[in-house]
Amino acid sequence: MSEPRIRVLVAKPGLDGHDRGAKIIARALRDAGMEVVYTGLRQTAEMIVSAAIQEDVDVIGLSILSGAHLHYTTEISRLLQEQGASDILLFLGGIIPTEDVPRLVALGVKGIFTPGASTAQVVSAIRQAVVERH
Amino acid sequence: MKPLDLARQAAQGDRRALAQLLSWVEDDCPEGRAALSALVEPAQPACVIGITGSPGCGKSTLVDALIAHLRQQDLSVAVLAVDPSSPFSGGAILGDRIRMSRHFLDPGVFIRSLASRGSLGGLAPGVPAALRLFGAVGFPWVLIETVGVGQSEIDVAEIADLCALVLSPATGDGIQAFKAGILEVADVVVINKADLDGALELEREVKATLALSSEPPPVLRTVALSGEGVDQLYAVLSQLWTTLRDTGGLQQRRRRRTRYEVAAALRQLASQALAGAEAVFEAVEDGRLSAQAAAERLLAQRHQQG
Numbered sequence A: 001m002s003e004p005r006i007r008v009l010v011a012k013p014g015l016d017g018h019d020r021g022a023k024i025i026a027r028a029l030r031d032a033g034m035e036v037v038y039t040g041l042r043q044t045a046e047m048i049v050s051a052a053i054q055e056d057v058d059v060i061g062l063s064i065l066s067g068a069h070l071h072y073t074t075e076i077s078r079l080l081q082e083q084g085a086s087d088i089l090l091f092l093g094g095i096i097p098t099e100d101v102p103r104l105v106a107l108g109v110k111g112i113f114t115p116g117a118s119t120a121q122v123v124s125a126i127r128q129a130v131v132e133r134h
Numbered sequence B: 001m002k003p004l005d006l007a008r009q010a011a012q013g014d015r016r017a018l019a020q021l022l023s024w025v026e027d028d029c030p031e032g033r034a035a036l037s038a039l040v041e042p043a044q045p046a047c048v049i050g051i052t053g054s055p056g057c058g059k060s061t062l063v064d065a066l067i068a069h070l071r072q073q074d075l076s077v078a079v080l081a082v083d084p085s086s087p088f089s090g091g092a093i094l095g096d097r098i099r100m101s102r103h104f105l106d107p108g109v110f111i112r113s114l115a116s117r118g119s120l121g122g123l124a125p126g127v128p129a130a131l132r133l134f135g136a137v138g139f140p141w142v143l144i145e146t147v148g149v150g151q152s153e154i155d156v157a158e159i160a161d162l163c164a165l166v167l168s169p170a171t172g173d174g175i176q177a178f179k180a181g182i183l184e185v186a187d188v189v190v191i192n193k194a195d196l197d198g199a200l201e202l203e204r205e206v207k208a209t210l211a212l213s214s215e216p217p218p219v220l221r222t223v224a225l226s227g228e229g230v231d232q233l234y235a236v237l238s239q240l241w242t243t244l245r246d247t248g249g250l251q252q253r254r255r256r257r258t259r260y261e262v263a264a265a266l267r268q269l270a271s272q273a274l275a276g277a278e279a280v281f282e283a284v285e286d287g288r289l290s291a292q293a294a295a296e297r298l299l300a301q302r303h304q305q306g
């Protein structure tokens, strides 16, 4: 038996209209052997959580450039809790000011990646968080 | 969570439980098998429709439009969207959902993306078990989207009750379909992107080719993006399915699916038996053992290990 595959939902909440970064991450995760469910642009928090539950992912990776990261993270983490899915790990990528980091961590975000981060860092952080969860 | 509890919750409509069960059967773990055996077959079998065709011909968009049509009639629907795993990393990008996002919050729609994993060019190995789950949970309709490359369209035709082959004028599908003989697996041929140039011509070509077969499948035109022609497709699929059910054809197809499932399990046993069999391979090379005898010995050993 091979080890279970890590499944990741990559989503782009909100209205900002480009997903190049999200696609780069999705490809890097695939190349690291993960199964990446890609849901595309303009997702609401409800849509993301519903998709994550149906897809039974281990991880949700959010790409947020619009500055609305606190809003979406709060919403998503609340919905995950409500729907009994708070074991799904949250990761965040985008333009995130350092002063917001403590609040995001308090909301349960497991990893935060700003534009300078390498895809290898993202891959290894996700792997490690999934292993630690079990 | 225990398999039986989870099975009960899923049968009562708990989506998280269903999703977890799907992962178990996909990973083919003992918990998944236990849960499956606890679920009861529904009184009314689900309509299982395979949708196949080359990348970009509009399968996901068509599934989205079919979901909308089914929901208008208050029929709930489960979707399995299968995409190939990378042969290099084993990972996959599963992007079919993007086209179906307007249904994400509809409690009557359940969408699951699957990577094809080990099966060479074929369908994901967990698909038949997933179908059993969806049936037991009570979805009257199940749609399976598979990329029509290699083995997968043949596989989906063996697993589904009915198989719709989607062609589009934009992708130069005509010649390809005729060459590979995939028209033969189709119960319905859909000419999608009928709004584009070349659709009528493609339809004519397809019909001309099909005229040679004894029971040519219906050929329909759709514009999946606008939903045009999808009511017609739905009507044809329901009609064909009802006829199958009433003439005993459905039972034959289910038997074909069971056969496929057992064959897949056999292949898996074989590949497990081959692991670490170097000594046996040497014996075959030295002429001490025939390949046939080696195979029998390996399977027997595998059996002893349980």
Ligand SMILES: Nc1nc2c(ncn2[C@@H]2O[C@H](COP(=O)(O)OP(=O)(O)O)[C@@H](O)[C@H]2O)c(=O)[nH]1
Residues within 6 Å of the ligand: B053, B054, B055, B056, B057, B058, B059, B060, B061, B062, B096, B099, B192, B193, B194, B195, B196, B222, B223, B224, B225, B226
């Ligand atoms: N013009 C036109 N484009 C379509 C139609 N159906 C799908 N498309 C487009 O074709 C592209 C591929 O569609 P998709 O559903 O992802 O194809 P798949 O790879 O077969 O699942 C998308 O850009 C769709 O918007 C149609 O009926 N007409």
Ligand SMILES: [Mg+2]
Residues within 6 Å of the ligand: B059, B060, B061, B095, B096, B145
């Ligand atoms: Mg698709």
